[in-house]
Amino acid sequence: MAAVAPPLSTWLVAACSPAECGADEHRHHPHKCCAGGSNVMFGQRRELGARRRGAARSGMAMAVALQSERRTVEKKPDVKQRRVVVTGMGVVTPLGHDPDVFYNNLLNGVSGISEIETFDCSKFPTRIAGEIKSFSTDGWVAPKLARRMDKFMLYLITAGKKALEHGGLTEELRNEMDKTRCGVLIGSAMGGMKVFNDAIEALRVSYKKMNPFCVPFATTNMGSAILAMDLGWMGPNYSISTACATSNFCILNAANHIRRGEADVMLCGGSDAPLIPIGLGGFVACRALSQRNSDPTKASRPWDVDRDGFVMGEGAGVLVLEELEHAKQRGAKIFAEFLGGSFTCDAYHMTEPHPEGRGITLCIEKALADSGVAREEINYVNAHATSTQSGDLKEYEAIVRCLGQNPQLRVNSTKSMTGHLIGAAGGIEAVAAVQAIRTGWVHPNLNLENPEKIVDVGVLVGSQKERCQVKAALSNSFGFGGHNSSILFAPLK
Secondary structure, three states: OOOOOOOOOHHHHHHHOHHHOOHHHHHHOHHHOOOOOOOOOHHHHHHHHHHHHHHHOOHHHHHHHHHHHHHHOOOOOOHHHOOEEEEEEEEEEOOEOOHHHHHHHHHOOOOOOEEOOOOOOOOOOOOEEEOOOOOOOOOOOOHHHHOOOOHHHHHHHHHHHHHHHHOOOOHHHHHHOOHHHEEEEEEOOOOOHHHHHHHHHHHOOOHHHOOOOOOOOOOOOHHHHHHHHHHOOOOOEOOOOOHHHHHHHHHHHHHHHHHOOOOOEEEEEEEEOOOOHHHHHHHHHOOOEOOOOOOHHHOOOOOEOOOOOEOEEOEEEEEEEEEHHHHHHOOOOOOEEEEEEEEEEOOOOOOOOOOOOHHHHHHHHHHHHHHOOOHHHOOEEEOOOOOOHHHHHHHHHHHHHHHOOOOOOEEEOOHHHHOEOHHHHHHHHHHHHHHHHHHOEEOOOOOOOOEOOOOOOOOEOOOOOEEOOOOOEEEEEEEOOOEEEEEEEEOOO
């Protein structure tokens, strides 16, 4: 466990503590509050803004500033020489909050799906999920913020800091790094649903009852932003939201920042906490969820004839991506190399895949081209496979079409045990792919008892873990809106 984290940012902690402001003043005008001592927050920024506007009115001052900036810009390193490696992993999942515990549970076929306990869902047709039963932010998030943030942000920050710890990036070492070349790109599909929902309920009484931070704490970008504030990382920082493909989009974009010479270290992945009544109800209304409430561990069953929809989950998955030479210089343990990836769009339907799987096929082909990997080298696929009728089969057909030439190809679905973590799914599945490379084992497909006729069971991993010396691993994630993403990892050579 890391030491207790300092406040994530002076202004947030000050805003959360109304000690120096009246309660009403604090509630309605948080920008007027200030931290103790000399660290004045938003008031200072307005003064700075005024000075900047004054400077902007002077053409000479602006010209001098721009010339100074231009002189400090360095030439970007040669992109072709920059390789990207995985040096740390962090997870918060229904199967554990440590990458090794998480993967050992997957290898042992442990299901994290159970009855929902967080709220009363007795009136819902679906009452099961990959729910996290035990989670603590102690040592990872400042207590004042932990009480006010949405769970998706708490999962994100915790998994991000655990990834740093796992990668040996101690505070002392981080302080020696160039923080302008370190970034955070961790996305969310749903964002702060609970915070926003609570604000709506408060508004029913009066706007005066609303949390003044309900908007920033609900936006999908704020998790990455606050983690960067806490770390002081000034490199690329934003989030991407592409439904269930979110994590892969973030991972590939983060890797590209390193490839292009814009960063040396990136925290990347996804986080979501959709298990609240409005989240469950929304997916029920879509008729997307399994209703196998009497047997939760059997509910998620990709490629099985008896599947009846996906199972919701929650959590976060984060990777530390690092430029190879940077990792070597600090003596980092390298778990895998990130080879490349691709994005495409089905341009067909909001929730259904293209009937011919064109977008998926194109995505895999483009990922191979970007990575420079021959299709015969891919011998492991961590599939998106959510346990839906059309989605599972269209992806399987595309995988076989693109990669079926390899008789050693093994395909599995992590969601058979975790459920579908929405925007975080690709993050934890990237961790599973890297762990398969590291351990030489691929996890089983749970509940594949009556496979679809078009599925070759010789391609799918069975009900027990299997030995597999992974040459190159492909991880797929697809999202509502027709968003497709594929990323590739391999052992470092």
